[in-house]
Amino acid sequence: MPATEGEPGSPVRHAVVRFAASMALALLLLLVGALIVGRVIAEDRALEDAEDRTSSLADNLVAPLVDQALVDGTSGSRVALGQLLRAQIKSGNAVHLKVWSEDGKVLWSDHEDQIGQSYALHGHVASAFTSGQPVSEISDLDEAENVEDRGQGQLLEVYAPGRGADGTPFLMEMYQRTDQLHQERRSIVLALLGLSTGVLVLFGAAMLPLGLGLARRVERAQHERDALLRHALNAAELERRRVAEELHDGVIQNLAGVGYLLPVVRERVASGSADAGDVHHLDRIGSLVSRNIAALRSMMVSIYPTDLQEVGLAVALQNLVRDGSARTVQTSVVVDRHVDCSPVAERLVYRIVREGLRNVANHSGADTALVEVHQDGGTVVVSVTDDGVGPPEPLELSRSRKEGHLGLRLLRDTLVDVGGSIDLRRGDDGGARLICRLPADLQA
Numbered sequence: 431m432p433a434t435e436g437e438p439g440s441p442v443r444h445a446v447v448r449f450a451a452s453m454a455l456a457l458l459l460l461l462v463g464a465l466i467v468g469r470v471i472a473e474d475r476a477l478e479d480a481e482d483r484t485s486s487l488a489d490n491l492v493a494p495l496v497d498q499a500l501v502d503g504t505s506g507s508r509v510a511l512g513q514l515l516r517a518q519i520k521s522g523n524a525v526h527l528k529v530w531s532e533d534g535k536v537l538w539s540d541h542e543d544q545i546g547q548s549y550a551l552h553g554h555v556a557s558a559f560t561s562g563q564p565v566s567e568i569s570d571l572d573e574a575e576n577v578e579d580r581g582q583g584q585l586l587e588v589y590a591p592g593r594g595a596d597g598t599p600f601l602m603e604m605y606q607r608t609d610q611l612h613q614e615r616r617s618i619v620l621a622l623l624g625l626s627t628g629v630l631v632l633f634g635a636a637m638l639p640l641g642l643g644l645a646r647r648v649e650r651a652q653h654e655r656d657a658l659l660r661h662a663l664n665a666a667e668l669e670r671r672r673v674a675e676e677l678h679d680g681v682i683q684n685l686a687g688v689g690y691l692l693p694v695v696r697e698r699v700a701s702g703s704a705d706a707g708d709v710h711h712l713d714r715i716g717s718l719v720s721r722n723i724a725a726l727r728s729m730m731v732s733i734y735p736t737d738l739q740e741v742g743l744a745v746a747l748q749n750l751v752r753d754g755s756a757r758t759v760q761t762s763v764v765v766d767r768h769v770d771c772s773p774v775a776e777r778l779v780y781r782i783v784r785e786g787l788r789n790v791a792n793h794s795g796a797d798t799a800l801v802e803v804h805q806d807g808g809t810v811v812v813s814v815t816d817d818g819v820g821p822p823e824p825l826e827l828s829r830s831r832k833e834g835h836l837g838l839r840l841l842r843d844t845l846v847d848v849g850g851s852i853d854l855r856r857g858d859d860g861g862a863r864l865i866c867r868l869p870a871d872l873q874a
Contacts, residue, residue, distance in 0.1 A: 449641055453634050460630065464622040472615035473568065480586045480606050481564040487518065488592040488602035492529060496594030501531045503546065511538050525585055528603040532559060537600065558589035558601055565589045568608065584608055657847045680725050684718040691715055727753055743769065743776050747783055747801060759790055759799050759816070766804035775872040778844070779803060779812050785837045786814030786864045794818025794862055805870055814864040820856040841866075848872055 491514050495507040515527045519540055528544070529537040534551045536544045554565040566588040586606040593599055691711050698704045741749075744765040751761045771779070783801050790799050796818030803812050842852045850868035857863040 444645070446642070446645075449634070449638060453630070456630055457627065460626040461623060464619045464626060468615050468619035468622055471618050472612075476586060476608070477566040477568075477588075480588045480604070481566050481590065483523070483606075484566075484588040484590040484602055484604040485564050485592075487523075487604065488590045488600075491515075491518075492600070492602055493592050494595050496529070496537070496592075496598055496600045497596045498594075498598050500537055500594070501535065501598060508538060508545075516540065524604050524606055526603075526605040530555060530601040530603060532599045532601075554587070554589050555601060555603070558591050559599065562591055564591070654847055657843070681722045684722050688715050688718050724753070739773065743771075743779060743803070746780060747803070750780070750784060751787065751801070759787075759796055761787065761790075761799040761801060763801045764803070769803055769805045769810060769870075771805070771810050771870040772872055775810055775868060775870055778848070778868055778872065779810060782812045782841065782864075782866045782868075783814060785841050786812075789838060789864070790814065790816045790818065790862070794820070796861060806867075808870050809867050810870045812866045812868075815857055815861060817859070817861040820860055820862040821854065838864075 492511065495511045495514070497507070500507055500511075511529070515524075515529075515538060518524050519527060526540055528539045530551075531537055533548070534555075535548045536546065539545055551559065554567065558565045566586065568584050568586060586608060588602075588604045588606070590602045590604070591599065592602060692715065695704070695708050695711050695715075698708050744763070747763045747765060751763055783803075787799065787801070790796055794816045796816035799814065799816040801812075801814050803810065805811070838852070838854065845852050845866060845868055848868060850866065852867075853865045855863055
């Protein structure tokens with residue numbers, strides 16, 4: 431039995447689960463992306479702000495106190511410089527401060543034992559002197575001159591070049607805490623995540639109805655295919671039963687009679703005692719054989735209309751009337767020349783007429799029947815009318831359980847599945863009238 435909506439195996443349920451999983455994965459990717467992008471943006475902004483503060487400090491506070499005398503160690507401005515820079519550290523604007531000369535000498539440092547020491551200039555220190563632009567990074571304090579500062583974690587390390595009051599070049603080295611960096615990173619990540627999540631939720635809200643609609647259409651199509659397959663199997667089983675019944679009640683019985691008569695006639699002919707009665711037996715045998723040939727031809731035509739594609743619908747229906755099960759009923763066929771339908775629709779029309787005529791032959795007791803096929807827009811209308819006894823009232827095929835109407839019930843299920851309809855009722859002048867409608871452009 432096909433799964434219904436919401437049951438395990440339902441395409442709709444699978445679609446909802448896949449959609450939820452996709453949304454969760456998208457949110458996870460957004461979170462990772464926001465963390466990465468937020469980290470990069472926050473670091474860039476924090477380093478840029480740190481460079482601006484360090485350059486401002488170097489130009490406005492340090493530069494007026496730096497001259498060649500300070501580099502030579504003969505100036506008394508080192509005390510005033512120390513007071514200004516220690517005030518910056520005390521206020522929390524910096525963690526550590528150094529002032530370098532161009533030859534690698536430490537002119538001032540909050541670690542007093544480093545003052546006057548010289549170090550080889552490399553890395554960011556040399557780059558800042560060479561380019562004349564501030565250089566910054568997030569430092570782990572792994573340089574030799576930072577040995578006393580290790581253990582404080584990561585710090586913002588900035589080198590800002592400047593020139594003293596007499597044009598003496600110097601370099602301001604400033605270390606700042608990363609608290610602001612982390613705060614900005616959190617703010618940026620939250621902003622990016624909120625914006626991205628909002629967009630994703632709106633997108634999901636817009637796509638969910640479309641996805642559910644598509645899943646339901648797929649589910650309906652699957653149910654329709656299952657129903658068509660089930661009806662095809664039922665119709666095939668019904669056709670096998672009919673063939674078996676017709677063979678058993680007709681051809682096999684007739685051949686059994688032939689098998690009984692032939693030995694009798696053969697023995698009388700062989701003994702030379704054949705008479706007019708044996709001629710009658712031979713005539714009867716010939717009649718039975720001819721009748722069986724006609725019955726087998728009728729079954730062949732009924733099972734597969736080989737001439738439908740070769741000669742067209744109208745001629746195929748005429749042949750069905752001539753060789754089919756209702757050949758004992760005088761039947762007329764009228765096919766409108768404007769009928770233009772697909773090969774699949776033609777086969778279904780043929781099946782409708784075959785089932786209708788079989789119903790006429792087996793149940794109506796009619797002398798005449800009329801088959802009409804015409805097209806109304808995109809719909810093919812097929813009717814089979816007879817002058818028999820007719821049903822006492824409109825027959826509800828979906829509720830009928832009579833064995834004689836099994837073929838019509840299967841036909842009704844097929845027509846409903848392809849968007850058609852079937853109606854069996856008493857005709858205006860008595861008898862029965864079967865009317866079926868189906869799409870002209872029906873496809874397999």
